[in-house]
Amino acid sequence: MAAEPRLSHTAALILQAVDSGFIYGFSIMEATGLPSGTVYPAMRRLERDRLIGSRWEKQAIADAEGRPPRKYYKVTSDGKATLAAARKRYPLLAKLAPTPAMENA
Amino acid sequence: MNSRRLAVLTFACALPLRMAALLLRARDRAEWLAEWRGELHYLLRRRVSPLAGFAFTIGAIPDAFWIRRHTQTTQLETARGCLVVLAAAAALSVGLALLVPGVRQEMFPPSYGGPGDLVTVSSTPTVLGVGSQVSAGQYVAWTTHAHPSLSRTAFYEPVSGPVDLNGRAETWLVGKATASLTALLHLSVSESLLQECSRTGAAPLVLSRAVWMRDFGGTPGILGRSLRFENHRATIVAVAPPIDSALPMPMDAWSLETDEAFARIAAHRFSYGYMLAERVPASGINARHIGSVELTSNDDTPAHLYVIPLSIFAYYHGRTPEIDFLLGLFMACLVMPALLFISLQAGLVTERLSMRMRTRGWFFLVAKIALLLPLLYCGPLLIANVLASAPGSEQLIQTFATIAGALLSAWWLLEDQRQRCPHCLRKLTSPARVGERSRSFLGFSGMEFVCAEGHGLLHVPDYPTSWFASQRWLTLDSSWRVLFQAGH
Numbered sequence: 001m002a003a004e005p006r007l008s009h010t011a012a013l014i015l016q017a018v019d020s021g022f023i024y025g026f027s028i029m030e031a032t033g034l035p036s037g038t039v040y041p042a043m044r045r046l047e048r049d050r051l052i053g054s055r056w057e058k059q060a061i062a063d064a065e066g067r068p069p070r071k072y073y074k075v076t077s078d079g080k081a082t083l084a085a086a087r088k089r090y091p092l093l094a095k096l097a098p099t100p101a102m103e104n105a
Numbered sequence: 106m107n108s109r110r111l112a113v114l115t116f117a118c119a120l121p122l123r124m125a126a127l128l129l130r131a132r133d134r135a136e137w138l139a140e141w142r143g144e145l146h147y148l149l150r151r152r153v154s155p156l157a158g159f160a161f162t163i164g165a166i167p168d169a170f171w172i173r174r175h176t177q178t179t180q181l182e183t184a185r186g187c188l189v190v191l192a193a194a195a196a197l198s199v200g201l202a203l204l205v206p207g208v209r210q211e212m213f214p215p216s217y218g219g220p221g222d223l224v225t226v227s228s229t230p231t232v233l234g235v236g237s238q239v240s241a242g243q244y245v246a247w248t249t250h251a252h253p254s255l256s257r258t259a260f261y262e263p264v265s266g267p268v269d270l271n272g273r274a275e276t277w278l279v280g281k282a283t284a285s286l287t288a289l290l291h292l293s294v295s296e297s298l299l300q301e302c303s304r305t306g307a308a309p310l311v312l313s314r315a316v317w318m319r320d321f322g323g324t325p326g327i328l329g330r331s332l333r334f335e336n337h338r339a340t341i342v343a344v345a346p347p348i349d350s351a352l353p354m355p356m357d358a359w360s361l362e363t364d365e366a367f368a369r370i371a372a373h374r375f376s377y378g379y380m381l382a383e384r385v386p387a388s389g390i391n392a393r394h395i396g397s398v399e400l401t402s403n404d405d406t407p408a409h410l411y412v413i414p415l416s417i418f419a420y421y422h423g424r425t426p427e428i429d430f431l432l433g434l435f436m437a438c439l440v441m442p443a444l445l446f447i448s449l450q451a452g453l454v455t456e457r458l459s460m461r462m463r464t465r466g467w468f469f470l471v472a473k474i475a476l477l478l479p480l481l482y483c484g485p486l487l488i489a490n491v492l493a494s495a496p497g498s499e500q501l502i503q504t505f506a507t508i509a510g511a512l513l514s515a516w517w518l519l520e521d522q523r524q525r526c527p528h529c530l531r532k533l534t535s536p537a538r539v540g541e542r543s544r545s546f547l548g549f550s551g552m553e554f555v556c557a558e559g560h561g562l563l564h565v566p567d568y569p570t571s572w573f574a575s576q577r578w579l580t581l582d583s584s585w586r587v588l589f590q591a592g593h
Contacts, residue, residue: 026161
């Protein structure tokens with residue numbers, strides 16, 4: 001069995017935030033409190049390691065709402081397994097990165 | 106937030122994005138910019154402060170750097186890219202050197218622009234220092250009788266003194282010259298200006314070309330302007346031809362003395378200066394070499410003198426940056442074996458390679474050296490031009506900068522050549538420590554680099570062992586290629 005990649009606390013926090021439903025860069029920044037210069041390079045690393053995937057919002061939807069399209073991120077199956085291992089390593093991870101529902105409450 | 110303020114804020118925040126995007130490959134740039142612009146759009150509509158918006162976009166810079174580092178191969182990694190970058194640097198340095206007037210003049214010194222038949226007459230055949238000076242009394246004595254080889258003569262005695270340039274005080278070296286200097290230099294001086302000088306008692310002044318350019322900006326309407334030299338009024342009546350570097354001692358100006366005034370100078374025992382003359386072309390005096398002439402003094406005693414063409418002074422006084430460059434290279438070559446001893450010992454990858462590959466490697470090395478040479482010539486010249494504060498210091502700065510540049514270049518050439526795949530000449534990547542950490546030396550036994558194209562591995566020992574005494578190249582056969590294709 002291949003060893004799970006060991007994430008830094010910051011990377012685990014970002015992965016937790018994406019898994020919790022914060023699916024674009026700015027919302028991840030808000031959820032984690034991390035600056036853009038940390039969040040985006042960390043997401044590139046996670047995407048390179050195939051722990052998260054990305055897709056562009058359809059142009060038609062963005063055009064209809066008169067705004068630019070966004071790039072959305074989603075945790076992959078490998079990412080979920082890694083996140084589970086990271087939660088064991090960092091037990092307070094879930095509390096540090098709340099879900100969008102908690103944010104809106 | 107009103108729409109105008111939002112537009113300004115959007116524009117200001119987009120600037121760092123545009124700058125950061127330049128770090129990326131063109132094909133990655135559009136998507137990266139679209140993501141950051143999209144995020145910025147949402148951020149600014151959240152009515153955040155301008156500072157927060159700006160701080161957000163500043164984060165794009167580390168992001169762009171990360172992408173560049175992990176996805177983009179630098180230009181220097183491929184052989185062609187390396188040569189292109191070196192060629193661009195060489196072209197830039199040559200271009201800058203040609204654009205900076207001082208450096209251009211040193212690279213292409215103007216040829217002697219004075220009258221071609223001018224010579225200095227001296228009792229010693231020297232071109233250095235004040236050795237070619239004669240006394241004003243000797244000049245008078247030697248010019249009493251005409252000589253068939255010399256058609257015109259003039260004399261000037263260098264005098265240093267303060268000059269007042271419209272309230273700006275400077276010190277000039279002015280030659281107290283005989284009136285015949287204007288004819289000798291083929292200068293046309295306006296009679297009305299000379300009459301004005303004699304009427305007002307002002308000394309007619311011939312400016313040197315260098316001072317005319319330096320202190321008066323080369324203004325054409327300089328003639329007739331008055332200034333004060335040694336608290337005496339002087340009027341500029343002419344500008345000398347560009348003979349500054351060709352004179353035994355360059356002057357800032359010449360003051361044309363009347364016959365009476367020069368007789369007083371000649372009567373003084375310690376009035377020494379330079380005797381200029383115009384050689385008769387048909388005479389036996391050579392225009393390029395030091396010759397001799399016998400003049401008869403006023404007491405009919407012959408004087409054996411030397412005639413030194415001004416073009417010889419121009420040659421000796423002119424700076425020769427190419428000599429300083431070669432001297433710097435030579436001195437660097439002397440020091441190089443001591444400084445690069447360890448690097449030279451490690452050697453280059455040449456074993457078990459075909460002649461074609463070896464030749465290609467050597468061609469690449471020679472091409473790099475050829476492109477570095479203009480950089481090594483023009484770079485120190487530019488540095489010397491910027492840093493030189495005293496006359497003559499340019500040579501020293503240029504020579505030392507050339508030595509430093511040549512040593513750095515040699516070190517880089519060896520390191521770069523060694524860290525390239527001998528098959529494709531790409532920079533080897535993915536350095537990895539190999540072996541167990543040594544108990545004796547507290548270090549790993551070596552490091553391995555791999556060619557991104559899958560041509561082979563280079564093992565570089567950190568210290569010589571029975572396993573690997575020197576670096577060794579391990580060629581990977583085509584069966585390994587499949588591992589490397591995925592990375593492309």
